[in-house]
Amino acid sequence: MRLSLSINKRSLGFSIRNRKLEMKLAVLPGDGIGPEIVAQAIKVLKALNITDLSMTEAPIGGAGYEAFGDPLPDSTLQLAKESDAVLLGAVGDWKYDKLERQLRPERGLLRIRKELNLFANLRPALLYPELAGASTLKPEVVSGLDLMIIRELTGDIYFGQPRGISALENGEREGVNTMRYNESEIRRIGRVAFDIAMKRNKKVCSVDKANVLETTELWRQVMTELSAEYPEIELSHMYVDNAAMQLIRAPKQFDVIVTGNIFGDILSDEASMLTGSIGMLPSASLDTNKKGMYEPSHGSAPDIAGKDIANPLATILSVAMLLRYTFNDEANALKVENAVKKALAQGFRTADITTNGCKKVGCSAMGDAVLASL
């Protein structure tokens, strides 16, 4: 099927005249369950028969280290830069934990986010009705949940300088990280959140720790200033400790949550469990031009790698986000999402979301079930 011609060519950096509408996708399976879940997602993507879509695979994380001695090899970064989008599995394995920090798989992930300027991380937490019983919370607390966490991804204590572990004069060691945000970083992620909320229920909750941390006091000020440009949006503020509690107490009060890198990391893992399993949560990381990297929110789960039991749905749903945000192809995005719904409605479940009376399947069989429902 042809890609919809309504693609915003300017924002994707295309010249419109006399050119084929070509899309390049970099596929970075990574480590652990990464290769097996990505294989299922690619299977689904290929079945859509999108013309002029080319895919190139490259190593990242531990796989990058094994191949080139670098968790983000130059060739992989180059490929990612030249591509319109990146599909990533997961990185990390305990066997690399002893390597020096720069060589560890996670550094590859953090570097590619930074190098591609993917500052906006979208993590939707959506409860599929079929999975209400799989959540650890009561069905009435989570049923109907549809929440979008917007996490800033290239700033904060993740990247702030100074950082490091050094020796004090008294011989003791000290660890330092620095929480930093400047106004423009806060404003641009705020805009993403407000714009997305405009297409949803027009509610934004900005999460900070303004009672203690100056960085997030500024965050609150800038969000409040920005909200003047969005009179239709109902902006609220919440301290992160309260937000963590409210997410469990009454998660349906939220529509869009916008927060910094570290708080977003923590709250998005928490929110994932509302949906039954972290294996259900896709994510998109976007730059200002909607070039994006798409990955499941979960990790590489080395303990179950290669056993064909991982849940591929978060990665398949990440393909839907890729179609929606970078390819501007809402029709195919919905097609993939509906196929996932159908597979769940037919009772197919991987181990992480299994409830009584369902058809327990492995990773590739779940991929097949989605494929059959396309």
Ligand code: IPM
């Ligand atoms: C995530 C992960 C990463 C992060 C790790 C693997 C570096 O937890 O994507 O949420 O902390 O951002």
Ligand code: MG
């Ligand atoms: Mg995380």
